Amino acid sequence: MRRKFTDLTVCAPVDGQLTSLDAEIGQNKGKGERIGQIDVLSGYKVRVDVDEHYISRIYPGLEGQYKQGDSIYTLIIKKVFTQVTGGRFAVDMFFDEKTPENVRRGQSLQIRIALGDEAEALIIPRGGFYQQTGGNWIFKVSNDRKKAYRMPIRIGRQNPDFYEVLEGLEPGDKVVINSYENYGDVEELRIKN
Numbered sequence: 001m002r003r004k005f006t007d008l009t010v011c012a013p014v015d016g017q018l019t020s021l022d023a024e025i026g027q028n029k030g031k032g033e034r035i036g037q038i039d040v041l042s043g044y045k046v047r048v049d050v051d052e053h054y055i056s057r058i059y060p061g062l063e064g065q066y067k068q069g070d071s072i073y074t075l076i077i078k079k080v081f082t083q084v085t086g087g088r089f090a091v092d093m094f095f096d097e098k099t100p101e102n103v104r105r106g107q108s109l110q111i112r113i114a115l116g117d118e119a120e121a122l123i124i125p126r127g128g129f130y131q132q133t134g135g136n137w138i139f140k141v142s143n144d145r146k147k148a149y150r151m152p153i154r155i156g157r158q159n160p161d162f163y164e165v166l167e168g169l170e171p172g173d174k175v176v177i178n179s180y181e182n183y184g185d186v187e188e189l190r191i192k193n
Contacts, residue, residue: 012038019105039105044095046075048111049088057115064093064113068100075111122169123162127177130155135163139189141174148176148189 012018016038023035050058064075074096081090093111103109129138135155139148153168169175176189183189 010035014038044099044103045078046093046095046109046111048091048093050091050113052084052087052089054115055082055084055089058089058091058113062113063096064111066100066109066111068102071100073098073100077113121156122165122171124165124169124175125162125177126158126160128179128181129177130163132180132183138168139176139180140169141176141191145174145193146191148191150187151175 019037019039021036023029029035048064058077058080060077060080062077064077066073066075075093076096077091077093079092081092083089124138135153137150137152140151141148151168154166156164156166158164
């Protein structure tokens with residue numbers, strides 16, 4: 001009778017917090033069968049989806065940062081899954097030293113990964129102008145803000161929000177970034193306030 005009672009004891013393979021239990025009273029479970037999920041509280045693995053455009057620039061050991069309030073936490077890429085699905089691939093990251101206290105399983109985090117050295121750059125927001133110009137020119141607004149002139153530019157790096165301008169503009173210049181589809185081949189725009 002005592003041996004049968006001992007057989008009813010369930011032991012988890014790791015210490016942690018029981019976050020789900022898939023068992024009901026009177027249900028039979030076989031040896032090794034999964035009956036629940038335990039989250040290990042000593043650390044978190046973060047699964048990150050990255051656009052396939054960056055697959056050649058992502059590698060194990062690359063660092064990322066997660067900002068929560070006034071604190072910044074460092075994460076390190078430990079594993080890269082190179083299979084691309086839906087234009088994205090996955091990486092596993094782990095917190096380097098300290099882990100945020102209120103991170104929970106299933107929570108989404110915004111992680112910043114620097115793919116190059118930080119440098120000062122002149123940037124403009126992404127806009128519809130790029131489809132018509134290929135980033136070769138842009139309409140620059142005059143100082144009196146009554147006209148905009150066609151100005152040749154050279155675009156460098158880009159991200160989902162901005163283009164880096166290598167040539168053609170100076171800091172403080174105002175430009176027209178919306179779509180140029182209806183402008184045709186005009187060299188100058190008149191701006192009405």
